[in-house]
Amino acid sequence: MGGLFITLEGPEGAGKTTIIEKLTEDLASDGVEVLATREPGGIEIAEKIRTIILDKQHTMMDPRTEALLYAAARRQHLTEKILPALQKGKVVLCDRFIDSSLAYQGYARGLGMEEVFAINEFAIQGAMPDVTLYFDIEPETGLKRIAQHAGREVNRLDLEKVDFHHKVREGYHLLLKKFPERITSINAAQPIESVYEQAKETVKKRLAQAGMLK
Ligand SMILES: Nc1ncnc2c1ncn2[C@@H]1O[C@H](COP(=O)(O)OP(=O)(O)OP(=O)(O)O)[C@@H](O)[C@H]1O
Ligand SMILES: Cc1cn([C@H]2C[C@H](O)[C@@H](COP(=O)(O)O)O2)c(=O)[nH]c1=O
Numbered sequence: 207m208g209g210l211f212i213t214l215e216g217p218e219g220a221g222k223t224t225i226i227e228k229l230t231e232d233l234a235s236d237g238v239e240v241l242a243t244r245e246p247g248g249i250e251i252a253e254k255i256r257t258i259i260l261d262k263q264h265t266m267m268d269p270r271t272e273a274l275l276y277a278a279a280r281r282q283h284l285t286e287k288i289l290p291a292l293q294k295g296k297v298v299l300c301d302r303f304i305d306s307s308l309a310y311q312g313y314a315r316g317l318g319m320e321e322v323f324a325i326n327e328f329a330i331q332g333a334m335p336d337v338t339l340y341f342d343i344e345p346e347t348g349l350k351r352i353a354q355h356a357g358r359e360v361n362r363l364d365l366e367k368v369d370f371h372h373k374v375r376e377g378y379h380l381l382l383k384k385f386p387e388r389i390t391s392i393n394a395a396q397p398i399e400s401v402y403e404q405a406k407e408t409v410k411k412r413l414a415q416a417g418m419l420k
Pocket of ligand 2: 218244245246276302303304306307308310311361363364
């Protein structure tokens with residue numbers, strides 16, 4: 207693909223957005239070309255799909271519809287934004303990607319990780335992340351953080367029962383076992399500076415291996 211495709215994953219309020227902002231700044235000051243983006247969203251069509259999926263009024267949404275909408279948003283985001291950036295040799299930092307669908311729809315919703323992987327395989331055609339940073343947090347802690355975060359809108363998924371969020375975390379733990387080479391787990395309950403140091407170290411190591419650090 208050319209560049210390096212890095213995804214950040216975790217339950218609600220784990221700190222992904224905060225870490226992406228810091229990493230983007232830091233890597234840019236090292237002369238690395240970075241594209242920071244998010245899922246669902248990142249481009250107009252996918253942002254519109256995001257509005258539909260996360261609308262609190264849409265309590266009737268069928269779990270398979272939900273999974274298909276995430277996969278559709280991902281397909282458009284990948285082809286329109288992520289792949290072109292990778293082809294230009296950029297580092298792509300993406301807030302959530304396929305692992306979110308596997309943990310949330312596949313495991314927590316109970317659709318099955320294999321089934322959800324299959325529809326996503328159709329959407330991504332093998333474009334798996336090179337590196338994934340997983341930010342591990344107790345759901346209660348993460349949900350408390352987002353409740354206290356001024357300006358952070360509460361969405362339909364945030365409103366799921368705490369048991370759902372525990373299942374999301376269990377789903378991620380299964381993914382850690384399934385993809386140990388790709389996914390690095392970071393304890394996101396630590397102070398933000400420590401979380402960031404670990405994230406930066408992992409990313410810089412991979413960039414150095416790929417010969418992308420000047
Ligand atoms: N390690 C940390 N310790 C304490 N507070 C933190 C830590 N990391 C993030 N926060 C705070 O928690 C809130 C949520 O952080 P952030 O938006 O980065 O999480 P997120 O993983 O992107 O959440 P979501 O995906 O649910 O939107 C913010 O107010 C942020 O400042
Ligand atoms: C990509 C993706 C996301 N989700 C869920 C996870 C969150 O609850 C929301 C996105 O909100 P955020 O504040 O931007 O994290 O959507 C999901 O269930 N499945 C997915 O594939």
